[in-house]
Amino acid sequence: MSPGIIILQVSAFIQQLGRGGRLRRKDFQGDADCEWATFGMDNRRQVIPRAVTWALPPTSSVKLNTDASVTEGLATGGGLVRTSDGDLVFAFYKEFGECDVLTAEALALLEGLRLCYARHIMHFVAEVDSSVLVRMVSSCGPARWPLVNTLRHIQWLSGQMGVSVAHIYREANTVADALACSRPQQDGVFTVRAELPRKARSALQLDRLSVPSIRLGRVRH
Structure with missing residues (x-):
């Protein structure tokens, strides 16, 4: 069929x-x-x-994908960096406490950028499935408090690292979504595929196959 x-x-x-x-x-x-x-x-x-489908980054480059979720008042986020072959560089999960979805999306992106900065990963595309967040990061206009500080940090890090923030459809951002919703026992960074939650591992393989x-x-x- x-x-x-x-x-x-x-x-x-x-x-x-x-x-x-x-x-x-x-x-x-x-x-x-x-x-x-x-x-x-x-x-x-x-x-x-x-x-x-999720698109591979150019050869010799990487791509960061992040996502967030708010369930029963608890905001969580996750994301991962992949190579041009679709291989995992690292992934993360983090809880943000009580906040709205847009704030959680921004915090997840900021966390991903911070982790890349600490590892000296530069000059790449970061994808999020919130078009509103992409517009706010790209704009120099004011944002509502307290999101304004998070946006300023994202803009500063993006400039320092040579990162462009782009929109991706939610349906093509499945690995980051699975990480954001995984709810492990604690925040963490994963560098081995076997450490990822089962749903994230499956989505990662489907992306590598361009399913x-x-x-x-x-x-x-």
């Missing part, structure tokens, strides 16, 4: 769940910009699925 047919079948199934009331907004709490959150809940919109994920785009009729 071709990937296109599989995508269409999965999309139809999810749409039926949404129309039947089996998908609720609260099921996506902490992931406000997730495309799945509103899928199948508005019959006036046409849903167009497409395949998205696509399904992204659902919505278009009004």
Whole structure:
């Protein structure tokens, strides 16, 4: 069965769940910009699925991916650095206490940059799945307190390290998402693939093989 047919079948199934009331907004709490959150809940919109993949960084370069999650008031973040072959350089998990999703996304990015800076990893692309955060980092305009200090630290480190911050679709950021949601017993940095949570290990291998994920785009009729 071709990937296109599989995508269409999965999309139809999810749409039926949404129309039947089996998908609720609260099921996506902490992931406000997730495309799945509103899928199948508005019959006036046409849903167009497409395949998205995580792209390898250029040869002799690396890429940082980070993500965050807020569940029951607890904000957590995670991320990883990979080589141009998709191999793990290091990964991390960290808890941030009580804060909103955007703040947690910014703190996860900052933590990833700090860890890279400490290891003298320079001149790379950092990807996050919050387009709002990317715009705020790229802008010199004011931000709401207390996020302003975190943004200033991100901007300073990015400038010192020659890092550009870019947006990636959530569905292509699955390893960082798995790390952010892993909830181990304590914060940590992992340098060996076997140390990663099982879900993160699986997602890492799928990215190395360029296996696509399904992204659902919505278009009004």
